[in-house]
Amino acid sequence: MPSIFVKDDLRASVEAATGGKVTVLYTASGQPSYMNVIPKFNLEDIDAGLGSGVHPAFIVGGVEKSELFIGTYQGINKNGEFLSLPGVDPTVSQNFDYFANLARANGPGWHAISSIEFTALALWCWKNGYMPRGNSNYGRSSDATWETGRRADGGTPGDTSATGRTLTGSGPVSWRHDNSVGGIADLCGNIWEWSPGLRVVQGEIQVIANNDAALNATDLSATSSAWKAIDGDTGLLINPTFTGSIAGGDYVPTTPKSVRYNTSGTANYTLVRTSGQSFEGMTNPGSTPVSAAALTVLKKYGLFPVASTGLGGDGFYLNVEGERLAARGGSWGSAALSGVFALYLSYARSYTGTSLGSRPAFVL
Amino acid sequence: MALPHPNISPIPNNEPDAVPSLWNTRYQEIDENFADHESRLAARETELNNARGGKANLAARLTEMDSNIGATSVDMQNATAAALKFALDQAALANYSVRALREQAQQEGVVTIKNRGIVKGCSVSKSTTAARNLNITSGVCFANGRAYSVSDGNNAASVPSNIGSSSVVVYAYLFQDANGLWRLAVTPIGTTVPDGAIIIYNLTIPANSTDATDPNLTGVAMTDVRRIEAQFPQLLNSPASVSPALQTLGANDYSLSFDVVSADGAPCDSRHIVVASRTTNGFSVYLASAADNVVLRWRASKLNN
Numbered sequence: 001m002p003s004i005f006v007k008d009d010l011r012a013s014v015e016a017a018t019g020g021k022v023t024v025l026y027t028a029s030g031q032p033s034y035m036n037v038i039p040k041f042n043l044e045d046i047d048a049g050l051g052s053g054v055h056p057a058f059i060v061g062g063v064e065k066s067e068l069f070i071g072t073y074q075g076i077n078k079n080g081e082f083l084s085l086p087g088v089d090p091t092v093s094q095n096f097d098y099f100a101n102l103a104r105a106n107g108p109g110w111h112a113i114s115s116i117e118f119t120a121l122a123l124w125c126w127k128n129g130y131m132p133r134g135n136s137n138y139g140r141s142s143d144a145t146w147e148t149g150r151r152a153d154g155g156t157p158g159d160t161s162a163t164g165r166t167l168t169g170s171g172p173v174s175w176r177h178d179n180s181v182g183g184i185a186d187l188c189g190n191i192w193e194w195s196p197g198l199r200v201v202q203g204e205i206q207v208i209a210n211n212d213a214a215l216n217a218t219d220l221s222a223t224s225s226a227w228k229a230i231d232g233d234t235g236l237l238i239n240p241t242f243t244g245s246i247a248g249g250d251y252v253p254t255t256p257k258s259v260r261y262n263t264s265g266t267a268n269y270t271l272v273r274t275s276g277q278s279f280e281g282m283t284n285p286g287s288t289p290v291s292a293a294a295l296t297v298l299k300k301y302g303l304f305p306v307a308s309t310g311l312g313g314d315g316f317y318l319n320v321e322g323e324r325l326a327a328r329g330g331s332w333g334s335a336a337l338s339g340v341f342a343l344y345l346s347y348a349r350s351y352t353g354t355s356l357g358s359r360p361a362f363v364l
Numbered sequence: 365m366a367l368p369h370p371n372i373s374p375i376p377n378n379e380p381d382a383v384p385s386l387w388n389t390r391y392q393e394i395d396e397n398f399a400d401h402e403s404r405l406a407a408r409e410t411e412l413n414n415a416r417g418g419k420a421n422l423a424a425r426l427t428e429m430d431s432n433i434g435a436t437s438v439d440m441q442n443a444t445a446a447a448l449k450f451a452l453d454q455a456a457l458a459n460y461s462v463r464a465l466r467e468q469a470q471q472e473g474v475v476t477i478k479n480r481g482i483v484k485g486c487s488v489s490k491s492t493t494a495a496r497n498l499n500i501t502s503g504v505c506f507a508n509g510r511a512y513s514v515s516d517g518n519n520a521a522s523v524p525s526n527i528g529s530s531s532v533v534v535y536a537y538l539f540q541d542a543n544g545l546w547r548l549a550v551t552p553i554g555t556t557v558p559d560g561a562i563i564i565y566n567l568t569i570p571a572n573s574t575d576a577t578d579p580n581l582t583g584v585a586m587t588d589v590r591r592i593e594a595q596f597p598q599l600l601n602s603p604a605s606v607s608p609a610l611q612t613l614g615a616n617d618y619s620l621s622f623d624v625v626s627a628d629g630a631p632c633d634s635r636h637i638v639v640a641s642r643t644t645n646g647f648s649v650y651l652a653s654a655a656d657n658v659v660l661r662w663r664a665s666k667l668n669n
Contacts, residue, residue: 003600006599007652008597008631030627063515
């Protein structure tokens with residue numbers, strides 16, 4: 001019986017044009033989605049400070065994955081599925097659960113890009129020596145204002161009187177994560193991307209282990225048992241303890257030695273950074289600081305800077321009241337604080353905004 | 365019809381001569397005979413007039429009748445029957461041609477092509493820790509036009525006992541559970557795999573194979589029937605195929621056309637249907653697409669059959 005080449009013109013042309021870096025996957029209803037194939041990599045190949053072994057973004061449900069599929073473009077809702085398509089205005093103004101469920105509607109393996117996946121890409125960009133620019137100033141790059149994308153409203157780059165979103169992938173290659181036409185577009189700026197798997201609750205950092213947030217069966221709700229705190233001594237993921245409840249507005253974390261964020265102070269096991277400042281400026285000033293072992297874990301999850309300089313000055317935003325879920329990458333108005341390491345931990349689960357969306361991802 | 369007075373009464377000999385009353389009786393009888401004649405003559409005239417049928421005279425009417433009778437003569441009837449038979453023959457020929465066109469010269473049908481298999485892994489082995497169970501290694505399968513990961517599992521499915529006196533074949537297969545995860549299962553004896561499943565092994569269970577007689581499945585023969593497509597979805601080494609049958613044609617130089625009615629999960633149209641072989645009583649096609657459950661309407665045309 002002869003071997004047959006599958007005649008998928010779209011996928012073949014995309015793969016040919018990008019040297020195989022981008023492929024086309026199809027959703028449960030057969031809609032196409034442009035996806036970058038990200039092969040797994042080792043932590044030690046990025047930085048010794050990250051430890052060793054495969055980056056946890058490639059560990060899903062305890063199984064090591066050979067690659068991740070990350071949406072080349074920020075996502076858009078089409079027919080109830082979350083697609084990565086070029087040249088469209090990405091879906092915004094929906095809350096966290098909307099995007100998480102929308103991506104899962106694509107079928108098993110599909111999910112909204114997780115926080116740890118975004119982190120893996122950021123670390124790779126940093127190691128690769130290229131920090132992508134993007135739409136960080138109303139349709140143009142704040143760092144290189146001659147670099148522009150096509151504004152969704154047809155407006156002029158830099159015009160701050162209207163919404164400054166750009167059509168997905170409409171910027172130059174310098175807005176791609178690897179500075180090539182086959183790179184992931186708009187990881188920096190345009191819209192913040194809800195990134196499941198990370199939250200702070202009254203300042204306590206809680207993550208979902210490895211990349212289990214990518215699993216369709218993982219409960220991402222506020223009361224999910226999948227949320228784990230990080231032990232400030234050992235770096236192990238531990239079950240958080242607390243009094244009160246998130247829904248009741250009186251949640252108080254009581255987890256011993258758990259790592260927390262704050263905007264000031266010297267509390268034990270507490271990382272400090274003023275909201276709206278650079279992520280790489282975060283400090284570890286606690287009377288009992290977070291241990292080196294725990295910092296290693298935090299760096300892997302993108303919760304502490306892998307280096308104190310050279311991360312592009314990407315922003316860090318924090319609100320220590322209640323449950324705050326992670327968004328990453330920055331927006332059209334974030335200016336220099338946009339970037340692959342930018343982390344927004346101020347949005348409540350129910351928050352919506354015209355600069356807040358997400359990106360589809362897939363893991364087999 | 366008789367006259368009222370067929371015989372005029374004779375004048376009796378005992379009557380006096382030339383008495384008017386004597387003659388009047390005879391005149392009356394004669395008048396009644398005449399009246400009878402008159403009425404009967406009028407009736408006959410009326411009947412004859414009616415018999416003319418609107419013609420000027422009976423001769424014309426008879427000529428017309430003769431002409432009509434001549435038109436239904438035996439010759440005419442024979443000619444009519446011949447024409448009718450010819451018409452029926454033509455209709456039969458037309459019907460035969462239509463039937464031949466529909467059933468032979470242009471044949472149509474619908475088939476469904478299922479395109480499922482294994483990308484890697486998903487090997488099944490006999491359990492050594494639980495009676496009559498199977499283990500499966502992790503891997504990747506494909507169905508519905510896309511790939512899915514398959515988790516490994518020990519004692520993931522049990523093999524039924526065969527208490528019969530002859531061997532039976534059951535099937536180990538993958539199925540998608542309610543959460544979208546693919547899991548291993550084995551069919552009960554005498555049943556087929558459920559729709560949407562992927563058969564990966566045939567299990568031949570000998571007679572009298574039970575928990576008591578063969579807990580480790582030593583006597584159970586496992587035949588690997590996995591369709592492995594390591595390059596899915598770019599390249600298919602064992603592409604899915606179907607072989608529709610045809611009403612036998614005179615030769616295999618017929619043309620084929622396809623219409624993809626529906627397909628799951630990946631692009632699929634008529635370009636993705638590759639004809640592999642044509643014989644006079646059927647043909648085979650390969651599916652050059654990652655799609656699954658491809659409903660294909662086909663037409664085979666040989667108008668010169």
